[in-house]
Amino acid sequence: MKNKYINKIYEYILPNISTKVLIKFKFFWHFGYSINLRNPKTLNEKINWLKLNDRSQLHTQCSDKFLVRDYIKHKIGEKYLVPLYFQTKLAEEIIPENLPDEPHIIKTNHDSGGGIFVRDKSKIDWSKVQKQLHTRLGINYYPRSREWQYKNIEPRIIVEKLLEDKNGNIPFDYKVHCFNGRVRMISVDMGRGTDQHYRNWYNTDWEREKFKWSSPKENGKNTDPSDQDLKKPKTLKEMIRLSELLAKPFKYVRIDWYDVDEVLYFGEITFHHDGGFRPILPKTWDITLGSELELPIIAINKS
Template identity: 60%
Template sequence: MKKIFIWIYHKTLFGKLLIYVFHTSKNRLWPDIWVIRYNYWKRRKRFLNLKNPKTLNEKINWLKLYDKRPLHTQCADKYEVRSYIKNKIGEEYLVQLYFHTQNPNDLKPEIIPDYPCIIKTNHDSGGGKFVYNQNELDYNKLREEFKRRLSENYYHKTKEWQYKNIVPRIIVEKLLLTNDGSIPLDYKVHCFNGKAHMIQVDIGRGTVNHYRNWYYTDWTRCPFKWTSISGNKITNPAEFDVPPPKELKKMCQLSNELAEPFDYARVDWYDLDDKLFFGEITFHHDSGCRPIEPEEWDYKLGEMINLTKRQK
């Protein structure tokens, strides 16, 4: 009977209609706390403790619900965050911006540079369109893709409040490339109470050899892992190390300045030819729904966030 139900649910038009109705009602009609509890249960197969959160993941989900400041919206907006970066640490850390628009019909050959760039939106989570040769672009397809992306509100899926009120926009930026034409390593600095604590390094992103190493700020290995699912691969740490960025100390110092207002924030950087470029600020890493292993470290890292001042 269970197999028949699963077949109907996943393989029939009626099942697809049920899926559509369920997810539409969940995303649009359910209270935020219901969606957050459901998403956590679906991904972790356990109930979420929001009354007395202890783990880092639980506290990230608590912050989703109860720490809603306009600054979060500005910093999650990949266009508006540029003014935050400029005022806090200086515009020399910003990737060059070529163009921005709210109208996908503006995506035309004359606005795309002749050298590598990335086209992305400012209001969601995920990658963009890498452009190495604008002559290879299908502009009608490109406009349709970004029309769809502009119509979506990432908040509805995750209830990460900071995305709710972002004005959707398309931005075209310089694509950072190493001398051999590859994407540089990105360093994600996890900050607690405005202080850099650990650094996530993704290696081989977008390939079957996608690894994720974790280091403390002195570049010693962390005794835990916090994996994601990338395609069909879990981003486990590699057996090998990567060298620390030359500007590691400055990266941590700048992250402290940017994360200063927040209980928890992840500040992303690119290190290209020993020069730092800001990537983005994220407040709910993996939406607080991926295990930290061994599990004791979910609790240990959770102890670093004091929610008392937010709970008053």
């Protein structure tokens, strides 16, 4: 019900509201108190401050799921890239003849939505897929999110290899959160797309963190930590080293990885985890983590 009302509000106010005002409104809506943009203290406040003040062409490139491949290739090498099978700006070109016979995923490069999993081309309604992709190509993610890096991405469709481990399972999703070029914590998503979607938090020594930073699931629950502990991945040191190479130009950034039978593949780069609008619990940890993120001293952007 809450989302229904907020969607109606967005429909009427988005075209005429400034980024700063929208951030203030959304922050109060989610947290129940006003954001301090002049002297941000919590991690969520600082992420929103960065949304207003930390903008560059490199942010746009790294948020583009197609162009980021060049950044990865240049910084750490193309062996970490998921194989790319096809790319196009036209939904009508997503037809079986242009796609591989092996499992793959179809997604757009300019938004934060999920992809279309294809394991058997003969079982796909391609007209439905094209219609869905055509709609997604016409959406600019920026007006609602006000995350500037998405504003000028040229929409396109990319088709990549579907990553699966030796047992045919989708690999765990490791999200490496970096503060000022150094890895601070790692979250691991398990069971994505299911009711058993959990998210555990670890430090760089693979010890459980004492906080949670959960996202909403489709069933109305959250991606809270699992009671089950996860074995430390053998690729952890490499994951940390590579993440810090990629994170060096940025104040806060999240580098996502997949570990497929001890082989690392780059996932994506995110600059504002959940938009800076999801609570960190216990609340004291929002302040603790915020104190560890250093911001540059510049004038507040009034956009």
